[in-house]
Amino acid sequence: MSYLKLYIKELRFVIPSVALFIVMMLALQAWVHTNSTQWDTLGILIPAVCLPLLWLLLWVMIIAYLILYTEWKHKSIYMVMSLPLRGWKLISAKLSAVFSGAAAITVTGGLSVWLLFKDTILSITPSSSFAVMDEGLVMGIVLFVAVLVLLTNTVMLTYLVSRLFRQYPFIIFTCLLFCSFWVLYRLTGMVSPLLSWLPVVEWQSPEAGVFSYSFGTPLIILLLSGLLFAISCWVYEMKLEVE
Numbered sequence: 001m002s003y004l005k006l007y008i009k010e011l012r013f014v015i016p017s018v019a020l021f022i023v024m025m026l027a028l029q030a031w032v033h034t035n036s037t038q039w040d041t042l043g044i045l046i047p048a049v050c051l052p053l054l055w056l057l058l059w060v061m062i063i064a065y066l067i068l069y070t071e072w073k074h075k076s077i078y079m080v081m082s083l084p085l086r087g088w089k090l091i092s093a094k095l096s097a098v099f100s101g102a103a104a105i106t107v108t109g110g111l112s113v114w115l116l117f118k119d120t121i122l123s124i125t126p127s128s129s130f131a132v133m134d135e136g137l138v139m140g141i142v143l144f145v146a147v148l149v150l151l152t153n154t155v156m157l158t159y160l161v162s163r164l165f166r167q168y169p170f171i172i173f174t175c176l177l178f179c180s181f182w183v184l185y186r187l188t189g190m191v192s193p194l195l196s197w198l199p200v201v202e203w204q205s206p207e208a209g210v211f212s213y214s215f216g217t218p219l220i221i222l223l224l225s226g227l228l229f230a231i232s233c234w235v236y237e238m239k240l241e242v243e
Helices: 003-034 040-072 075-083 088-125 130-162 168-197 214-241
Strands: 200-205 209-214
Touching: 003 040, 003 088, 003 130, 040 075, 040 088, 088 200, 088 214, 130 214, 168 200, 168 214
Parallel strands: none
Antiparallel strands: 200 209
16 A cells, blocks of 8 residues: 555545534634624634634644544554554554644634734734744744644554553553653753753734744654654554454
8 A cells, every 4th residue: 555545544534523623713713703892812812813723732632543543443453454564654644644634724724813813913913023923923833833743643652552452542541641741741851951052032022022932942842753753653563463
């Protein structure tokens, strides 16, 4: 089975939930827009922007779990593991499908927010320099994408490890997931001083105050994501067995 066929197979699984997410998000943003005259800036942006972003983080974790869970539930894992597929190809195809769905949601939501709440967004950015706004937007996107990658890899690795146990896989998965988040948090704190030499950018918004951004943060997150991906491939190829 080619990588493209694997990707399309996983994408078909992701598309329905992406469509549902987009409909719910657009409905929420339209409702906020109709009531925006009654709220202040934060009262608009929190439900229109922050809430969908939190939903997206949760969606990524749920889909990363379900995209593996359904392989076992429908017994298709028997066929998949009988194929001469390397672990990196199977797992990366699933990751690519999840990220494609997340990208579609993000682009749709971003365009909707800009069309509906352009004036509100501009009110919290420095009017004297659109370059500052563009810089902050790019940095925010890079950091958010890095977090999405880390969450997806964490959930997938945790699920694969939970399948090594014969009983109570969901309970084990849940416990391992919380432990993984704690370990990643500790590792991030340990590695951060090593990257303190990377630049930290600060900029000020008239309403939201001062923001600071370290280039080391997304780099650490992406490095940890790469490590988790490598471990997931190793678990799939060397340790995982299907009864």
